[in-house]
Amino acid sequence: xxxxxxxxxxxxxxxxxxxxxxxxxxxxxxxxxxxxxxxxxxxxxxxxxxxxxxxxxxxxxxxxxxxxxxxxxxxxxxxxxxxxxxxxxxxxxxxxxxxxxxxxxxxxxxxxxxxxxxxxxxxxxxxxxxxxxxxxxxxxxxxxxxxxxxxxxxxxxxxxxxxxxxxxxxxxxxxxxxxxxxxxxxxxxxxxxxxxxxxxxxxxxxxxxxxxxxxxxxxxxxxxxxxxxxxxxxxxxxxxxxxxxxxxxxxxxxxxxxxxxxxxxxxxxxxxxxxxxxxxxxxxxxxxxxxxxxxxxxxxxxxxxxxxxxxxxxxxxxxxxxxxxxxxxxxxxxxxxxxxxxxxxxxxxxxxxxxxxxxxxxxxxxxxxxxxxxxxxxxxxxxxxxxxxxxxxxxxxxxxxxxxxxxxxxxxxxxxxxxxxxxxxxxxxxxxxxxxxxxxxxxxxxxxxxxxxxxxxxxxxxxxxxxxxxxxxxxxxxxxxxxxxxxxxxxxxxxxxxxxxxxxxxxxxxxxxxxxxxxxxxxxxxxxxxxxxxxxxxxxxxxxxxxxxxxxxxxxxxxxxx
Amino acid sequence: xxxxxxxxxxxxxxxxxxxxxxxxxxxxxxxxxxxxxxxxxxxxxxxxxxxxxxxxxxxxxxxxxxxxxxxxxxxxxxxxx
Numbered sequence: 175x176x177x178x179x180x181x182x183x184x185x186x187x188x189x190x191x192x193x194x195x196x197x198x199x200x201x202x203x204x205x206x207x208x209x210x211x212x213x214x215x216x217x218x219x220x221x222x223x224x225x226x227x228x229x230x231x232x233x234x235x236x237x238x239x240x241x242x243x244x245x246x247x248x249x250x251x252x253x254x255x256x257x258x259x260x261x262x263x264x265x266x267x268x269x270x271x272x273x274x275x276x277x278x279x280x281x282x283x284x285x286x287x288x289x290x291x292x293x294x295x296x297x298x299x300x301x302x303x304x305x306x307x308x309x310x311x312x313x314x315x316x317x318x319x320x321x322x323x324x325x326x327x328x329x330x331x332x333x334x335x336x337x338x339x340x341x342x343x344x345x346x347x348x349x350x351x352x353x354x355x356x357x358x359x360x361x362x363x364x365x366x367x368x369x370x371x372x373x374x375x376x377x378x379x380x381x382x383x384x385x386x387x388x389x390x391x392x393x394x395x396x397x398x399x400x401x402x403x404x405x406x407x408x409x410x411x412x413x414x415x416x417x418x419x420x421x422x423x424x425x426x427x428x429x430x431x432x433x434x435x436x437x438x439x440x441x442x443x444x445x446x447x448x449x450x451x452x453x454x455x456x457x458x459x460x461x462x463x464x465x466x467x468x469x470x471x472x473x474x475x476x477x478x479x480x481x482x483x484x485x486x487x488x489x490x491x492x493x494x495x496x497x498x499x500x501x502x503x504x505x506x507x508x509x510x511x512x513x514x515x516x517x518x519x520x521x522x523x524x525x526x527x528x529x530x531x532x533x534x535x536x537x538x539x540x541x542x543x544x545x546x547x548x549x550x551x552x553x554x555x556x557x558x559x560x561x562x563x564x565x566x567x568x569x570x571x572x573x574x575x576x577x578x579x580x581x582x583x584x585x586x587x588x589x590x591x592x593x594x595x596x597x598x599x600x601x602x603x604x605x606x607x608x609x610x611x612x613x614x615x616x617x618x619x620x621x622x623x624x625x626x627x628x629x630x631x632x633x634x635x636x637x638x639x640x641x642x643x644x645x646x647x648x649x650x651x652x653x654x655x656x657x658x659x660x661x662x663x664x665x666x667x668x669x670x671x672x673x674x675x676x677x678x679x680x681x682x683x684x685x686x687x688x689x690x691x692x693x694x695x696x697x698x699x700x701x702x703x704x705x706x707x708x709x710x711x712x713x714x715x716x717x718x719x720x721x722x723x724x725x726x727x728x729x730x731x732x733x734x735x736x
Numbered sequence: 737x738x739x740x741x742x743x744x745x746x747x748x749x750x751x752x753x754x755x756x757x758x759x760x761x762x763x764x765x766x767x768x769x770x771x772x773x774x775x776x777x778x779x780x781x782x783x784x785x786x787x788x789x790x791x792x793x794x795x796x797x798x799x800x801x802x803x804x805x806x807x808x809x810x811x812x813x814x815x816x817x
Binding site: 421 | 768799
């Protein structure tokens with residue numbers, strides 16, 4: 175019976191010397207970890223968890239930065255049969271009190287028994303704990319079990335070996351107050367079904383493939399495609415931290431060249447970012463000809479971003495056919511659809527007006543404005559998709575509707591949230607909240623039903639931003655609206671916040687500044703546009719809810735975009 | 737001397753990074769730790785400094801520990817000229 179611990183055992187016994195992960199750190203030598211190192215490091219954590227009396231099925235929250243401890247503690251939890259969940263580390267721009275509040279909210283719902291962190295971070299964690307909560311252990315990286323006889327890993331004594339396929343193996347949270355309250359619980363079976371099917375779709379090859387990634391491990395794209403998949407399927411992974419990459423994006427390309435990288439996954443903005451911010455002098459002798467797929471995923475795909483990227487790097491051996499697309503979500507473990515890697519993703523040029531007014535992707539009309547939609551490809555072999563209308567009936571080809579997904583790799587539940595699980599799944603179909611349409615069996619994702627802003631691949635819930643903006647002095651209670659606006663230059667959405675105030679005109683700029691600061695500090699999201707307006711600017715629905723899309727339309731009209 | 741350095745940087749940050757050309761940035765105002773300059777824009781700032789003053793800021797130095805205000809950045813630039 176295959177479970178993640180069994181596959182780790184198999185790798186340890188059959189390919190101990192094979193490279194599993196090459197960890198990169200800014201200004202330091204790369205650290206190569208083979209399967210022997212990986213299992214030894216993980217085993218030490220598993221022993222630590224056992225010594226602390228942590229039982230199979232208990233949740234361990236990992237609050238660590240990029241590095242060996244994060245990797246070993248994660249796989250150690252898997253070997254021990256505990257359920258790990260990786261939380262983003264506190265960054266300097268996020269207010270510590272907000273971080274603690276988010277952590278406290280996560281603890282209240284997810285009910286972890288254990289939190290693992292660095293000794294210097296212990297006080298932050300303690301500050302989030304309350305009397306009577308679920309947390310029994312705070313384990314520090316400085317107080318691990320003795321190395322002991324590391325050369326001998328006793329798999330029979332590892333509790334994870336007793337797991338069954340339907341057991342929950344990991345939890346994934348997305349960011350922000352709202353995201354942290356919905357931990358996506360995935361079973362061994364779901365993860366393995368996804369890996370089998372996805373690896374076949376992208377023709378993953380143990381002998382030749384090398385994955386290069388800078389993606390954070392607390393997000394499904396980095397977590398599954400660029401961490402769990404390579405480790406479990408024995409594909410070498412070159413892993414750098416997102417903090418280092420954003421300051422030195424050329425390192426991604428240098429690493430692809432150095433390690434003959436073949437596969438990477440990037441959110442759309444990263445194509446623009448690399449194309450715009452890398453200087454030629456950092457690309458000396460770089461050869462990108464081994465890079466067979468760079469898969470655009472986790473935010474809306476824009477073909478212009480692929481083109482910018484190709485223009486910039488084609489002279490370094492980059493193939494245009496490497497630029498690919500994928501539609502994925504944590505609730506399906508990862509990929510739902512993938513463009514076929516042996517050809518360029520289909521571009522569907524459609525009439526703009528018909529699309530906007532009739533929600534229909536129809537052929538261009540001569541002389542009228544068009545839109546270019548990029549295909550996200552076909553569903554994986556184990557995934558079925560439907561595009562449905564509001565009464566859950568299938569719509570015709572080229573008609574926009576909500577995308578629904580069914581597969582053998584779906585989430586078990588939102589952890590401890592039966593209410594959220596029930597409302598997300600209808601008759602065995604997961605309702606994605608994304609809009610799209612089908613043509614020739616390929617999916618085109620065209621928008622979102624649920625109010626969600628995706629900034630640089632990170633999901634941001636507008637209600638979180640609105641409640642933060644509403645707390646700023648001078649802002650009228652409940653009279654704020656937040657939404658995303660696509661920015662062509664950066665290739666991602668920018669956050670717009672509009673807030674009503676009774677203050678005088680001269681104070682509005684100060685209030686706007688205060689909103690910007692307060693929201694950034696408490697959400698780690700950069701806010702591009704803040705507009706402080708007179709009372710009655712914001713449109714509400716008849717039931718008094720803020721109508722985000724109507725307010726967005728109004729704002730776009732005012733700044734002359736529509 | 738410092739002003740000659742901070743003025744063009746302040747202008748660059750207001751116009752190109754924040755896209756609020758009229759925004760005044762105080763020379764001791766926290767830029768990075770406050771989130772005013774988000775991490776996606778740090779590279780732009782480093783490239784601007786390099787092009788304008790001929791001084792290189794390493795990517796490992798793009799954090800609030802190395803410089804957080806215009807004054808501190810000017811100090812860093814002057815020390816390397």
